């Protein structure tokens with residue numbers, strides 16, 4: 061039977077080579093081929109079916125996710141998949157489970173903080189999954205405030221042991237993924253006490269990581285350990301496939317050599333030593349690594365929501381504004397729909413490119429760290445923290461908007477959007493609360509501004525070198541067309557970021573106690589950080605356009621997306637641009653007018669741009685976002701796939717409805 065493509069007319073409108081755009085989106089022909097292979101491996105295997113997931117109760121759901129993870133492991137071994145292939149396989153299975161933390165945090169923590177000897181011992185075991193690990197940092201009472209962690213690790217010189225203890229209820233480890241039910245091991249963060257002395261009363265050396273056995277082989281906890289799951293989380297299915305755990309220690313002994321020893325050591329005699337040439341911030345290194353990964357992944361999450369909303373918008377017709385009777389308008393042709401949808405489409409591309417750049421930055425910093433060059437660590441920290449915060453917040457808001465863009469059907473689980481929202485929303489909290497992370501960026505920016513004159517700003521903050529120009533030269537835009545020039549756009553974002561940073565730095569200088577100033581101005585500081593991070597995203601998109609991009613019409617389509625992203629932000633944050641005096645109201649309104657023109661240029665390419673994401677229907681798991689656009693019959697069928705429709709008479713009907721109908725409520 062011939063398959064009907066309900067979106068064919070839309071696909072025919074494309075003004076660029078979709079196959080070439082797929083390569084740009086994937087990053088390279090090799091990446092495209094790799095992702096395509098892994099996505100289809102998952103899509104074509106019944107073991108990875110996921111549509112029934114939201115109907116399962118927690119225990120069934122969890123067992124189901126363990127089965128999938130085991131099956132994935134078997135595939136990795138049977139097919140001899142590389143670590144990279146295995147990573148994409150897990151990604152397309154699309155279900156948070158313990159291997160995410162094992163591969164994503166436990167192994168990187170050992171790699172980054174273990175001594176050579178420790179790495180040699182633990183990494184092969186971990187990579188072969190003979191042990192399964194998690195990352196136990198957060199406590200019930202302390203999440204963002206890592207320095208406040210209460211778990212103690214007291215050195216016992218007599219027995220050459222550390223004693224790990226949870227002295228208070230609030231010191232209970234709380235949230236680590238994979239901890240609750242599965243992990244055999246954990247990297248645990250605790251305060252170090254040697255010879256009765258708390259290291260780090262001043263906040264320098266007060267917590268260190270330890271790796272130790274959590275379970276006995278018969279799978280009951282070691283003596284002195286209490287472990288469990290933190291409980292049901294938001295959303296059906298969603299993150300409930302993960303065993304986020306709680307953990308308490310009652311004077312648990314571990315050998316001294318299970319302290320991760322790259323940054324500092326405790327000797328047999330009980331002497332504490334910090335490696336001179338290694339900054340203590342290295343113990344935060346795993347977080348830098350995961351924040352980078354989150355940015356690399358988040359564009360795919362947003363692209364998924366946008367793909368669903370764009371396809372449905374290009375199919376569903378509503379009345380025109382002049383006639384409420386004739387259903388003639390495609391939703392995507394409403395200007396108001398475009399102004400909500402197209403900036404999200406542009407954001408997905410923008411986040412993809414900034415994610416590629418961040419990966420490059422991180423790879424570079426990682427190589428430097430291995431060679432004990434720590435000079436770029438502050439920038440890597442600020443960039444990973446800021447971009448993690450910016451992109452996850454925008455993505456989660458974007459998914460919610462996509463849900464609304466699909467009307468009532470977006471609210472159905474079968475649209476794929478509610479579960480995507482539920483599984484993504486904790487990304488604004490985990491790996492650092494987004495506001496807390498933006499305050500770290502602000503600290504970095506303010507410090508850079510304060511040091512102008514005796515320290516050269518580098519990398520993402522190098523615009524601060526041209527402070528004088530940026531503070532005094534205002535925008536030169538005179539026509540709408542003037543706004544679609546890469547260097548002009550970047551300069552506008554630089555001027556806004558620099559002016560906001562300088563104003564805040566001047567306000568901070570008025571406080572006698574800098575920390576009090578930082579606290580009182582924290583809301584403004586977050587805005588400074590947002591401006592800095594948006595500048596990074598815009599400038600990396602503009603830099604991408606300066607590269608050689610093959611394929612008919614591909615570069616032109618990307619240019620439109622870049623300007624949509626940038627001018628949408630100019631419009632959204634026009635208050636910043638006007639208050640800093642960089643733009644006049646006329647220039648701001650020209651930007652908005654140009655944005656409307658760009659929407660009309662993007663419109664014919666909309667479906668092709670989401671097709672270029674190359675998402676399988678399995679990955680989308682959305683009735684309204686199907687590739688073939690055959691929505692309505694499938695929407696109807698999906699309703700009958702719900703077990704709730706197995707019978708006309710639900711449980712409780714005879715008991716609770718009949719008495720009302722028969723007016724026999726008194727018998728209840």
Ligand SMILES: CCCCCCCCCC/C=C\CCCC(=O)SCCNC(=O)CCNC(=O)[C@H](O)C(C)(C)COP(=O)(O)OP(=O)(O)OC[C@H]1O[C@@H](n2cnc3c(N)ncnc32)[C@H](O)[C@@H]1OP(=O)(O)O
Pocket residue numbers: 160164195197198203204205206207237263341342344345347348350353354357358361437438441452455456483484485487489490491492493496500503
């Ligand atoms: C949308 C869908 C996305 C899909 C993606 C899927 C993939 C992801 C799978 C994983 C899923 C879940 C995993 C979740 C795991 C976790 O959540 S682990 C726990 C994470 N916890 C946190 O992130 C805690 C946040 N808090 C902190 O990072 C720090 O404590 C904080 C930075 C807030 C510390 O603040 P202070 O106490 O003020 O800092 P100090 O300790 O005094 O240090 C200040 C100096 O150190 C520098 N610094 C800070 N952090 C780092 C770092 N990471 N690297 C390098 N340097 C760092 C800081 O700049 C200061 O430097 P200065 O003194 O100014 O020079």
Ligand SMILES: Cc1cc2nc3c(=O)[nH]c(=O)nc-3n(C[C@H](O)[C@H](O)[C@H](O)COP(=O)(O)OP(=O)(O)OC[C@H]3O[C@@H](n4cnc5c(N)ncnc54)[C@H](O)[C@@H]3O)c2cc1C
Pocket residue numbers: 161195196197198201202203204205234235236237299304486489490491492493494495496499582
């Ligand atoms: C799904 C999920 C998975 C997780 N996985 C892990 C894991 O594997 N391992 C692990 O160790 N942890 C994990 N966590 C814990 C996570 O890292 C913490 O939740 C996170 O760091 C935030 O800490 P908190 O929950 O204590 O929030 P809090 O720090 O209590 O923040 C609450 C509010 O206070 C504000 N706030 C806090 N501090 C400041 C400040 N200094 N200035 C201004 N505002 C502030 C925040 O902006 C926020 O609005 C996970 C969490 C979730 C939700």
